[in-house]
Amino acid sequence: AMLSTHMFGENGKMKEYHYTGPVEHKFSPYAFNGGTVLAVAGEDFAIVASDTRLSEGYSIHSRDSPKCYKLTDTTVIGCSGFHGDCLTLTKIIDARLKMYKHSNNKTMTSGAIAAMLSTILYSRRFFPYYVYNIIGGLDEEGRGAVYSFDPVGSYQRDTYKAGGSASAMLQPLLDNQIGFKNMENVEHLPLSLEKAVQLVKDVFISAAERDVYTGDALKLCIVTKDGIKEETVPLRKD
Amino acid sequence: MALQDVCGFSKTPLVLRWNSPSWSSVTVGAPHGLDGGRPTWRHACSDKDGCSENSLSPFLLASPSSPSVPLPFSLSHGTTTLAFVFQGGVMVAADTRASCSGLIACPEVHKVMPVHSHLVATASGSGADCMFWQRVLARECRLYQLRNHRRLSVGGAAKLLSHMLHPFKGTKLCVALTLCGWDGDGEEEEDQDMRERASPASGEQEDTESRTKMSGRGPRLYYVCSDGTFLQGELFSVGSGSPYAYAVLDGGPRWGLSVGDACVLAREAVFRATHRDAYSGNCVDIFHISSQGWRRREREDLREEYYRDREQRGRRQVQGGQEPHTGEV
Numbered sequence: 001a002m003l004s005t006h007m008f009g010e011n012g013k014m015k016e017y018h019y020t021g022p023v024e025h026k027f028s029p030y031a032f033n034g035g036t037v038l039a040v041a042g043e044d045f046a047i048v049a050s051d052t053r054l055s056e057g058y059s060i061h062s063r064d065s066p067k068c069y070k071l072t073d074t075t076v077i078g079c080s081g082f083h084g085d086c087l088t089l090t091k092i093i094d095a096r097l098k099m100y101k102h103s104n105n106k107t108m109t110s111g112a113i114a115a116m117l118s119t120i121l122y123s124r125r126f127f128p129y130y131v132y133n134i135i136g137g138l139d140e141e142g143r144g145a146v147y148s149f150d151p152v153g154s155y156q157r158d159t160y161k162a163g164g165s166a167s168a169m170l171q172p173l174l175d176n177q178i179g180f181k182n183m184e185n186v187e188h189l190p191l192s193l194e195k196a197v198q199l200v201k202d203v204f205i206s207a208a209e210r211d212v213y214t215g216d217a218l219k220l221c222i223v224t225k226d227g228i229k230e231e232t233v234p235l236r237k238d
Numbered sequence: 239m240a241l242q243d244v245c246g247f248s249k250t251p252l253v254l255r256w257n258s259p260s261w262s263s264v265t266v267g268a269p270h271g272l273d274g275g276r277p278t279w280r281h282a283c284s285d286k287d288g289c290s291e292n293s294l295s296p297f298l299l300a301s302p303s304s305p306s307v308p309l310p311f312s313l314s315h316g317t318t319t320l321a322f323v324f325q326g327g328v329m330v331a332a333d334t335r336a337s338c339s340g341l342i343a344c345p346e347v348h349k350v351m352p353v354h355s356h357l358v359a360t361a362s363g364s365g366a367d368c369m370f371w372q373r374v375l376a377r378e379c380r381l382y383q384l385r386n387h388r389r390l391s392v393g394g395a396a397k398l399l400s401h402m403l404h405p406f407k408g409t410k411l412c413v414a415l416t417l418c419g420w421d422g423d424g425e426e427e428e429d430q431d432m433r434e435r436a437s438p439a440s441g442e443q444e445d446t447e448s449r450t451k452m453s454g455r456g457p458r459l460y461y462v463c464s465d466g467t468f469l470q471g472e473l474f475s476v477g478s479g480s481p482y483a484y485a486v487l488d489g490g491p492r493w494g495l496s497v498g499d500a501c502v503l504a505r506e507a508v509f510r511a512t513h514r515d516a517y518s519g520n521c522v523d524i525f526h527i528s529s530q531g532w533r534r535r536e537r538e539d540l541r542e543e544y545y546r547d548r549e550q551r552g553r554r555q556v557q558g559g560q561e562p563h564t565g566e567v
Contacts, residue, residue, distance in 0.1 A: 122370050126409065150343065154336075154366035158344075168341055 030082050030130045031056055034213030035067050036164035037078030038200060039136035040178065041144030045193050046223045048076040048136035049200045050164075051208070051235060053216040054083060063216040063237065067164075070228060071097060075110045075137035076221045077117075080164035081151070082130035089129050092120060110137035114147035114155055121153030128152050132163040137223050144223075162203075166211035170203055177203075197222065201233055208235040316517025318479030319349055319360040320507055321418045321459055322487060323472040326497040327528035328418040328457045331504035332360050333479065333511070333518040334537070345520040346537075354379050355531040357392060357419035362476040363412040363464070371413050375399050392419040393470065396460035400468040413464040416474045420527050422455035457527065479511030479518035486510050497526060501535065509540050509547075 034055040039048045050067035053060060068078045069090045077093070079086040096116060100108050108116070114135050121129055133149040148161035160178045162170035175181040177199055180188050191199075200220060208215040215238070220231040319332040332349040335342060343365075350360045353376045361368030378398055382390040390398070396417045403413065461469045461476070473492065475483040486507040495503065505522055512519045524535040 118366075118369070122366060125366070125370075125411070148344075150338075150366055152364075152366035154364075154369050156344065156347065 031084070032130075032165075033061070033081070033083040033086075034165050035065075035080040036162065036166040036170065036204070036207055036211065036214045037067050037080045037132070037134050038160075038162045038170060038174075038203065039078060039134045039146040039148075040160045040174075040191070040196050040200060041136065041146040041158070042191050042193060042196055044138075044142055044144065044224065045196070046076075046136040046138060046144035046146060047196055047200055047220060048078050048134065048223070049204065049218060049220045050078050050080065051204060051214045051216060051218055052232075053214065055213050060216075066219040068219055068221045070221065071113060071135075072107050072137075073227060074223060075108075075113055075135060076223055076228060077113075078134045078136070078163070079131045081132050085129040085131045089120070089131055089133075093117065096120070109140055110135060110145050110147070111139060111157075113137075114149075114157075117147075117149060118153040118155050121149060121151065125152055132167070134161050134163050136221075138225065142225055165213040166207035169210060170207055173203055173206070193222070193224075197231075204233075204235060316515075317349060317362045317477035318475070318483055318508055318511040318515060318518040319362050319416065319477055320475035320480070320483045320487065320504060321360060321416050321473075322492055322500075322504070323457045323459050324493050324495050324500050326495075326500060327420060327526060328358075328459055329497075329500040329504045330358055330360060330416075330418045330525040330527065331508045332523050333508055333540075334521040334523060335512075335517065335519045336365050337517045342519075348523065350523050350525050351376075352532055353395065353417070353419075354383065354389060356389060356421075356527065357395060357417060358525050358527060358532050360416045360418065360476070362414040367411055367413045367464070368415065371399065371403070371415065374402065375415075378402075391421045391454075392417050392458035392460055393421075395419075396462050396468060396470075399462045400466070403462070403464050404466065406464060407466055411464045413462075414476050415462050416476060417458075417460045417462065418525075418527055419458055420456065420529055420531075421458050422529060475507070477518065479508075479515035482511035482514045483507040497528075501526065505538070509543050512540055513544065 034053060035051055037048070037050045039046065048068050052062075052064050052066045054062040054065035065083070067080050067086065068076050070076050071093060077090070079089060093113070093116075097108055097113070100112075117133060117135070121131075121133075128151045130151055132151065135145075135147040135149075137145055139145040146158045146161055147155050148158050148163060149155040160174045162174060176183065178191060180186050197220065201218065204214070204218045215236045216234075218233045218235050220233070222229045222231070316335070316337040317333060319330075321328060321330040330350055334345065334347050334349065336344045336347040347365065349362070349368075350358055351372045352358050353372070357379070359372050359375065361372060375395060375398070379390045379395055382394075399415065399417070403411070459471055459474060461467065461471060461474045473484075473487060475487065487503065490503075492500070492503070501524055504524055508518075508522045512522075519540070521537045521539050523537055526533050526535070
């Protein structure tokens with residue numbers, strides 16, 4: 001394509017509009033397909049949300065390509081970055097879940113899936129999956145759990161995390177609203193499900209305002225002990 | 239794999255290949271793929287799991303000497319970790335910021351991880367590499383303990399790690415771990431501790447210091463790095479904030495400090511480093527390793543410390559009427 005990967009900086013943003021000068025064209029196996037993923041863990045629930053825009057350079061490939069994938073009845077994963085690697089990675093995770101189920105006769109827990117994903121990602125340390133993963137689900141005690149990863153498998157458990165193209169914009173907002181950071185004399189109330197859902201919707205509306213790769217629609221997956229509920233909310237399409 | 243061929247990954251050296259554990263016998267939590275980097279010819283297929291080949295193993299093979307693909311993202315770096323040996327054991331401290339080319343990827347990372355009851359490893363470098371190699375080291379130490387009915391010494395663990403990292407020399411792997419621990423069986427520990435506590439005079443202290451260093455027991459500190467460095471020492475500070483930490487730590491005596499004073503010194507060093515280094519910050523984790531094992535102090539946010547420190551300096555200026563000496567412990 002005319003807009004190849006060399007014109008993009010590290011985080012997928014374009015470099016210069018009219019670049020005049022010698023450029024060496026080389027094939028790059030990676031592409032940046034945009035998209036933002038967000039996960040929030042509550043007392044007895046977890047929410048994984050993503051926008052549904054699939055873009056590349058100046059084009060939009062699809063307005064209906066959600067980035068949340070259901071893994072088990074208690075776990076959802078959100079993958080953003082290079083769509084090709086997202087698809088392959090989710091296929092590998094599904095296969096490994098089935099293998100585990102057949103050999104151990106039980107479903108993998110969220111923590112186990114997170115540990116497994118870390119080793120899957122690290123096995124490609126020298127040719128990484130260009131995917132930013134966030135797992136959201138319930139742990140063995142029924143409490144909400146969020147695990148965030150970097151492309152090579154470093155991970156840890158969080159209460160909330162934003163990943164993808166608008167992550168730098170959303171993470172500070174979540175730090176303030178959910179983590180109560182940088183606020184004085186504020187009562188730390190636990191987050192209820194309704195408030196969390198409303199917060200996620202508001203936060204994505206803000207992201208769609210300022211990030212070109214985020215928009216079209218928002219898909220929410222709400223994980224509770226009663227199962228996984230899905231909700232779709234429209235976002236800016238421009 | 240077709241894509242690897244297109245990118246020029248089809249060349250893999252015949253001698254060095256990675257044991258890829260067979261996919262069918264994977265248990266949860268077992269590090270996958272790069273199995274400690276042991277070359278296959280050394281083990282002659284005695285390890286059944288490691289040597290079985292299947293159609294998926296070429297997918298996992300990545301030769302360390304092949305040209306790497308330019309990555310469109312950067313991995314997390316930047317840190318301040320420090321550790322020093324003193325009469326009460328080893329004092330270890332680290333900040334908790336993981337930065338990724340200007341963005342703070344996570345403000346609450348654990349850079350100090352226990353390996354076993356008497357050994358702790360601090361991590362610096364790429365986050366994923368440190369996490370992975372700490373897990374591999376913990377696994378190998380546990381296997382040694384089960385096979386030999388005793389804990390692996392700190393020097394032994396450091397040498398093991400250094401040998402495991404050696405095949406990756408020259409690749410993009412970036413790991414710098416300081417292994418901090420206490421060598422010994424535990425029985426004769428208490429006698430030595432009592433003798434040390436009963437001799438407060440500095441002359442006697444030197445004796446106990448040299449005795450501890452020469453005997454097979456006592457606090458130990460090793461630095462192991464992915465470029466092949468493997469050093470024993472009494473003070474190490476690693477990371478982008480280490481110059482600032484060294485300045486504080488080198489400023490006074492260390493061996494004779496009490497546990498409380500050593501803790502204050504370590505905390506001050508990390509605080510000064512986080513103040514001046516952009517890539518270090520947020521909280522400080524402090525661990526203390528003695529003959530009884532490792533103990534962890536509660537994580538402390540350093541944001542308030544800055545204001546407390548400024549206030550203290552203001553008060554000293556008012557009292558002394560002159561420029562206060564900064565960095566006082």
